[in-house]
Amino acid sequence: MDQLVQTLLFGLSNGFVIALIALGYTLVYGIIQLINFAHGEIYMMGSFMALTVITAAGVSWTDPLGTRLGVIALALVAAMLFAGAVNFTVDRIAYRRLRRAPRLAPLITAIGFSFVLQNIGIWWKGARPIQFPALLPPTNILTDWFGLDTNITLSIPMLFVMVVTIPLLIVMTWFIRNTRLGKAMRATAQDRDAAALMGIDVNRTISLTFLLGGLLAGAAGLINGLYNNQVVFNMGFFAGLMAFTAAVLGGIGNLTGAVLGGIFLGIVAALSDSYLQAQWTPAIVFAVLVLVIIFKPSGLLGEVVADRA
């Protein structure tokens, strides 16, 4: 029983990180039907930026908690802005020219850009995995705060993942549902030409979407660093694949679906690690994807969208 609860908790934490990345995928897909394969690398860039800020600040876990939290906040802002800027720039340099091109062209460009960004990553931080300083205390909340007598661990880094992720998700959903810019994004997603005729600056709206996706990926980069304590230049590839799977699982283009898909995948992976052999985990994750696509091609929460003329 303990093992099951523990496994679910780990799965949940991992799922939230996947969900944050999946949101960026789904945002961009929703608006220009582009599967942005470079998105995983944007996430990597965010975590590298966070690591750079933390290294430059020179904090370690021996510093007082206040200092550490300050640096974490600073790193979060830096990572988000940087990743947002990178995503914005990639769109500006590469995808914007291909807006009217066949869908395959921007897709291949995205794959190309993911190589470019990976190599920038190698140049920046080297090729091997680097430890990300554990700035959050590994305190077990259940035993140390609530005095429960249990073997289950719910540590502060795990709680942090959820505490930071949930507000970000809520703000993002609110932004898209209730603001003018959000409305413009939805309009652009529905029909680009009609949106332009109504006076919406379509290019600016798309850029904004990339910026938002980048901000989320940057946040995921820092959160993953603090939780998983390791970064490497090619971490974006597999994380991106998982996030893409989560986005498709939830119904690509649907924000809530991406979050649910991410959490679902995190839990499936953890259960497989724990109760089956760990080497089968990717196979099981992608088998779940195949099953969902066979029986519900639009994803768990996806709506059937009429094909464009």
Place this chain on the structure above:
Amino acid sequence: MRRNSFRIPIFLIILALLLPMIAACGSAEENEGSGGGGSSPTQTSSSASPSTGGGSAEATKGTIKIYSSWPLTGSSQKLGQDMVNAVRMAIEDHNNGVAAGYKIEYIPLDDATAAQGTWDAGKEAENANSVVADPDAMVYIGTYNSGAAKISIPILNEAGMAMISPGNTYPGLTKDIEGVVEENEPDVYYPTGERTYCRVVPSDEIQGVAATWAKELGAEKVYVLHDTQLYGYGIAVVFEQTARELGLEVLGMEGIDYKASDYRALMTKIKGMDPDLIFFGGVTDTNAGKLVQDMRAVGMTDVMFMGPDGIFNDDFIRAAGPAAEGVYATFGGLPPSQLTGKGAEWYQRYKEKFNSEPDAYAVYAYEAASVVMQAIEKAGTKDRKAILDAIKSTKDFDGLLGTWSFTETCDTDSTKMSGNVVKDGKWEFVKQLGG
């Protein structure tokens, strides 16, 4: 290939600068085995060998090309670069890069792609095929990864070219050992029936002493993990078998997905079985650092963690951070800083020249290149078969790792192993294991 396009010109410029110097050295046909010696670039030596007729250090007979193939991009970048440096040193140390009157040209190839982050089967095949097609190419030094060797050995075998590896430790490449190698190994790699592949590094079946060491350290219950790769899986099998023979209780053995970002759930399961030691057959690049972190994170602070030479590098400590403390690693051979005699002298020279610690495998790269230089000298002719035979007949080679010979399967007969532990953020030599 992109990397080479700018590296080769620099190498050629260096060669061009060295040429007048070599020419000034006059006739110099040095005896075999000078590879490990500290001959400085300006040192002249005479004693022309009459048997090779017309051979002189003036490189009158033309050029012989030596290629190497291992990862130069991706996560093994530092290691690959150190190995290239070591090969360059070995060639230079032998008569300033002249053997049997031929100028030796060295071209390092990269068998990794940035997308994979590690070696790539297509790239390795491409390297081997391009080398075979080059009439000046006589020897192929490589590979680092055993999986890559599986691809290039048959290609070179068909061409009758010698391949010598400084890094492959998978036994099945040369030996048929029940339960460890596949059924048709190693013959499947040699379509012509003749052996064309040698290695200067001991193969993994001697890594079984890791289990002996684990027992000495007080482990009774062990859990074995591996990265599902040829190297990691092979080592894990050897460890598991030896552990059972020694009476240790093996709680389980399974592969991990080395691309995953988290192993806490897996470690929770293992924690429930209460092991004394976790053995990981894998390398730093297959996420050894994260495994150790997560093992500590779920509360297994007293459990020992042991791995093979693939985690015996500074990058592992960088990846695992404070969690690396107390991790054990075995290594086939001694770490560069523990070498004595010739090896110690080489270690000092390397550090002075490149201003960094050489990777443990750089020693083997140097050794392999030295064997090649000596063999070309001995063969005295630009002929793939003659050079191959000369390499295979290497006996009592006086190298950085002491004196050793190639066995019938063209493996080294050296079985020296070392046990190491991480202490205060550094690998520390604990003891010599095995022969």
